[in-house]
Amino acid sequence: MNETNTARGIASHYRRVDVESTAVSTADGSEDTRGPANGDRVLTIRDLSVEIRRGERVVRPVSGVNLALNRGETLGIVGETGSGKSMTGFAIMGMLPAGGRVTGGSIDLGGKELVGLPAAQYRAIRGNDVAMVFQDSMTALNPTRRIGEQVAEPVRLHQGASKRAARGRAEEMLALVGLPRPAERLDDYPHQLSGGMRQRVMIAMALVCEPRVVIADEPTTALDVTIQAEILELLDDLKSRLGMSMILITHDMGVIARHADRVGVMYGGRVAETGPTPVLFSRTRHRYTHALLSSIPSLTHDRSEELFSIPGAPPDLTVAHVGCPFAPRCDAATDRCREEQPALSTEEDGHAHACWHPASGPTARVRARFAASTAILPEREAAPRLRVVDLRREYPAGSAGLFGRRRTVKAVSGVSFEVAAGETFGLVGESGCGKSSLGRMLVALDRPTSGEVIFDGEPVTRMSARALGARRTQLQMMFQDSNASLDPRMRIGTILREPLAIQGVGTRAQRTARARELLQDVGLPAGVMERYPHELSGGQRQRVGLARALALDPKVLVADEPVSALDVSIRSQVLNLMRRIQLERGLSSVVISHDLAVVRYLADRVGVMYLGKLVETGTTEEVYGAAAHPYTAGLLAAVPEADPRTRRPRLSARVRGELPSPIDPPSGCRFRTRCALATALCAETEPPLEPLAGTHRVACHHPLQQKRSAELTTR
Amino acid sequence: MTSRDMDAMTTATDAAADTATDAAARAEAEITTARNPVSARSALRWLRRNPLGLTGGLLLVLIAGFCFLGPLLYHTNQTEVDLVNAALPPGPGYPLGTDTNGFDVLGRLMEGGQVSLQIGLLAALFATTIGTVYGAVAGLAGGVVDGFLMRLVDIMLSVPFLFFVLILSARFHANALSLSLVIGGFSWLVSARLVRGEVLTLRVREFVLAARVMGASRRRLILTHLIPNALGVIIVNITFQVADAVLVVAALGFLGFGLTYPTADWGSQLASGVTYISADYWWLIYPVGGCIILTVLALNLLADALRDAVGRRAD
Incomplete structure (x- = not known):
């Protein structure tokens, strides 16, 4: 300790x-x-x-x-x-x-x-004078060797240290990168550590010989924002502490x-x-x-x-x-x-x-405004188009002992929200928070353990397969990786006609005409019809994915990480397209993403998920402008803004540590183990999702914003 | 040259080579490889770049030509015993000599090859058809059905195959069709396992989920998404199955349980040659042995090449 x-x-x-x-x-x-x-x-x-x-x-x-x-x-x-x-x-x-x-x-x-x-001289330099931190710690660490050996290896190779000395050095280094109880962890294998911890081990391995230059190639791309912030800070600290230079790719x-x-x-x-x-x-x-x-x-x-x-x-x-x-x-x-x-x-x-016509002036571009620029807020009187009531989903985890109770992964634990006609609801959270499991249940790809998904007054979750088949037209999904979601053996034309063919809409000629129309809507030339998915670029494929989801004129579109597989310059094309289509079609959509900025851009209302529960909901302005849950605030603080002038947030605002296991979630408030404000009350009773002001609701005993209406009503 | 290279070459619009080394992108490239369709044209192009696969393919064409077109150019009498000219060494009139019944060895090689290749191909087709359907049903059904069907396969795999075939062929007179059925009836087990595994990975892929969201029926999922995507693996498997079946036919013929006399396959020819091994009739052993080895080798080379092209382990 x-x-x-x-x-x-x-x-x-x-x-x-x-x-x-x-x-x-x-x-x-x-x-x-x-x-x-x-x-x-x-x-x-x-x-x-x-x-x-x-x-x-x-x-x-x-x-x-x-x-x-x-x-x-x-x-x-x-x-x-x-x-x-x-x-x-x-x-x-x-x-x-x-x-x-x-x-x-x-x-x-x-x-x-x-x-x-x-080659021989290069080997002497590699790992000693120049070292590299790789992106994926799961593949960059040898799964069959203990982490202590792996961290000690460069010391033995380059400095000819004895086994014992190298082990001591590895322990020091692991302490330096913030691995708790390094002496005990030396004999762990990589799979026994979490993603963030593995990345720390990899940094330790790169820095153990105190190289002059360390090259970090996308060191945090595979990690969640809160962990990313910690790892990047660690790299900064170590760089100045060890007097190194760093190339951050x-x-x-x-x-x-x-x-x-x-x-x-x-x-x-x-x-x-x-x-x-x-x-x-x-x-x-x-x-x-x-x-x-x-x-x-x-x-x-x-x-x-x-x-x-x-x-x-x-x-x-x-x-x-x-x-x-x-x-x-x-x-x-x-x-x-x-x-x-x-x-x-x-x-x-x-x-x-290197530019013949360099730009001058600030980076803020003149941007086109959307025709209907105001967010469509749900009409109070109208019934919501999609209603999710106390939805739960538990997956069996491994096998239980003979008499033991079967352990389950609590992916979604009692989530309720509503989406009005024409509204976009954003679900945001880190990996493992259950947002994708929730999305799959919304489009009936998976059945909940309990709870209901009610679409236009009818419970989708209890429908027979036959009734569901027809309802499918109204509930469509846009997938994350269009490379995986388009059948590689089909031409784009066939892919776009498929939903129509399945539902028996129109003749073949009509379907082709509709496919052409859809392509035009998403800004692709009709010539694309004859191509195979692998012949298109990532952005084009994602447009096809969107076009296919729209083919049946759905009322609800669930988009799971719609742009996270795309490059930055392509991402904005797809985001703009999605935004335009939402506004034009009066579509209700649910956008699921780990990227706070993406959700903010697309959604009218936002729900923040943590470990299977909604911890905060409200309009985009409410949640992003005045985050009430410490988790939301921590997430927002961890997102690096593309502007060096923005101050680094206070350290206390950060979410520290790792996500607890969804098999045995913490008692009371699930966030308490990573929360700076947690008290005994948080461990005992679970905070309900209570209204703060307007539509803003938060599930926290110690919200960062004053509970206005709630306080008044309870007293 | 790996299949990824081929993939990179065929997808001209794919981004630059930087992609391939970028760790994330590399993983993506591998996925793309596995996913990309193996169209006939790209398979051919790839074969041209793979000398071993090409050798296998050419060899196979040569062997098939030898067996099926050879008899048209080189007429021999393979029905009447000619004891006057029995067991002649290679010489004028008999390029590979004659066997102990006086049949011309070269002509008999062609005739026997026809039978062996036919049985091999038929057996492989039977095996793959049964295996594909069985495996697809098991993989898609999942749960108890899958468990039951696959345990059945495990049980059948543990039964000594040769033993059964021997009993069957001792009781019944085998002809080419029945022999193919028997061999096929035992060798579909491997294909079933393979296709099931394939379907298991395919059915959770996003494009199958996407079709389910559109309301596609199970039948449609199998026919339009699962089978076409598993086709590459199935084709590779057929090739391996043919090679195996040719060997099995040879083994049965060698043990004397093959086709009924006077129809001869390579296995029985080899057996009769081995009987006279002490008489030093080498021309009764080497040519036919060479034919069997070459055929199986050619098929395996081709199958290996195709497997690399499909980008997955199929064996």
């Missing part, structure tokens, strides 16, 4: 230091407050080009990249899938995939040239804004723009960065404004390009952009961009 406390003490000390130093650099807005002089350069990448040969195909994922990393600095590399950001990281590590090689340029690590280094502008000192924005294998974080965000020059920042839904932007969306899709890197790679998607592109490749030109403070 003592060790844990010391580790925490150290960590919190450094956390404070770090917050202060960020404040300084933000105030100044210049690199020099933190960025040391050139003598402190740790890593310099000059004109780096990478080529990957696969059979007859040659891909150039990285071409002519220039980046520099100073001592003690975090360089964020941000870009979409295929932008070359990960490949740059792999090139530095000398771990390019089969068929890949560096075709030009240099990687200089403290005066040592890494390009063309013999991510697709998330928010993570960059909060954690990077300098940024390199990559697009199509090239650096589009680079500079100190505050400068790059406040005086964005490159058109791509500009467009990207405008297309991210945030927790603050005006919901009645349409998101800016970048048309088209990222470039195909198998063909050689002339000119600016972003030119085909850029609204400021001229002939020069299409013919001549812009070079990276430096402006003040090391801020450089």
Whole structure:
């Protein structure tokens, strides 16, 4: 227990230091407050080009990249899938995939040239001078070896330490990354740890030799927001504590804004723009960065404004390009952009961009407003279109002993809400909170253990299969991964006709006409009908998924994580489309997502779920503007905003620790184990979902907002 | 060259190579591979890039041509015993010699091959058809039905197959059709397991859920979604089954329980050659042995290549 406390003490000390130093650099807005002089350069990448040969195909994922990393600095590399950001990281590590090689340029690590280094010498550097933190801790850790051995391995390899010494070092390191009771955990296997803890182990493994440079490749993409915040802070602390430099590779502008000192924005294998974080965000020059920042839904932007969306899709890197790679998607592109490749030109403070027509002015774009910009609020008198009453779903977990009671996973434990006609209800929560199980029950893909789903006055949950078959037309679902939800053996035309064919609507010709109409509605050309799903891009497939869900003119649409599989620039296209269709069709929808900004953008009313229960509901403005449940507040605080000027939230506002097991949920309030405000009352009685003000309801004994109406009525 | 490469090549619109190394994207690429349809054209193209698979395919064409077209060009008498010319070594008039009954060995190889290949193919088709239906029903039904059906398969798999076939063929005179039925009737068990596993993974996939949300019937799910998507695996399985059946026919013929005289398959030819092994009639053993090995090898090479193309373990 003592060790844990010391580790925490150290960590919190450094956390404070770090917050202060960020404040300084933000105030100044210049690199020099933190960025040391050139003598402190740790890593310099000059004109780096990478080529990957696969059979007859040659891909150039990285071409002519220039980046520099100073001592003690975090360089964020941000870009979409295929932008070359990960490949740059792999090139530095000398771990390019089969068929890949560096075709030009240099990687200089403290005066040592890494390009063309013999394999044996590279091995001495890898893990010792440069280390990497991978995205998926489940696959990056060896499942058959104890974590102590895995963390100790680099020490034994590089420093020739004895088994005992290496083990001691591993224990120290695990304490440093905040693993509770590290001495006991040394002999655990990876599967015995939670996702967040495994990520900590992986960080320990990367940092155990105190490398000069650590490359974190999407270190938190697989994690929930609350855990993400903890892991990124930990990386920050360790970086300053151990005097390392870090390259943070991510697709998330928010993570960059909060954690990077300098940024390199990559697009199509090239650096589009680079500079100190505050400068790059406040005086964005490159058109791509500009467009990207405008297309991210945030927790603050005006919901009645349409998101800016970048048309088209990222470039195909198998063909050689002339000119600016972003030119085909850029609204400021001229002939020069299409013919001549812009070079990276430096402006003040090391801020450089590769754009012929750099943008000037703030990032806030002029956004189109929605025609019907006001949210449609439920009419009090009208009966709700969809009503969920005390819905419960328990799944059997493993097998019980002979006499023991069968253990169950309580996925959904008594959820009630209503969705009015034309209203969008957003369900938000972390993974494992039961939101997807709930969504499946809404469309009758799964039957609840108890409770009802009532659609237009009829209980869907008790319908016979036959009655349900016809009702299906009214309740449709849009799936998360359109790659999985479209039958790979069917053409798009067949896929769109299928719901009509199943329900026996119209003749074949009429169905085809309807399919064409639907494609037009979601902004796809009719030529797509003859294609197979794998021939389309992710964004196009998701549009097809939406079109199919709309084919039967449903009254209720349940969208489960509709955009989480998409890249940022594609995401806003789909979000805008969904928003437009909701408004045009008067559709009631339920949007399920872990992404608070997505739910905020799409939903009129929001329900926050935690461990199978709704902890807070209300209109979007109520919940996001005045969060009453400590969990909601913690979630909101954990979301990194794509703006370095926003202050990091107070540490107490954070949700700490891990999600308890849904097999044995905590007594009383389920959130109490992670809540800073928890008292004895919370452990004893479960707080009911009570009204606060207006439609705002919260299930908490100690809400962050005053209970106005509730207090009056009870007294 | 892996199947992922093929996949990457066929999907021109897929994003750049960076994708493949990005850990998340790599996982996605693998899923895509497993999901992508194996159209006839892409399978052919892939075969061209896979020398071993291509060798297998070409070899198979050659063997089939030898057995079925050979007799049209090379006429021999395979019905009348000719003891004057019995057991001649290869020489003029008899490129591979004659056997102890005076039949021309080369001609007999062709005739025997026809029988062996026919039985192999028929047995494999029977086995796969029964197995596919059985496995699909078990996989889709799930629960108790699935448990019962699959335990039945386990029980049948534990029965010594050869023993049963021997009893059956001792009691009845076998012809090509009945032999195929018997072999097929025992070898569908493996296909059933395979297809059940396939259906189990397919039925929880989102596109099947999507069809259920639209109100699709169970029949429709099986016919339009499950079977077409399991087809790749089924085709690969047929190829392996043919190879197995050819071997089984050979084994039965060798033990003397194959087809009735004078119809000869490769197995019985081999058996009669082995009888005279002390007389050093090598031409009665090597050519037919070579034919069996080559055929099975060719089928296995082809099946391996197809399996890689489908992107899953099918055996």
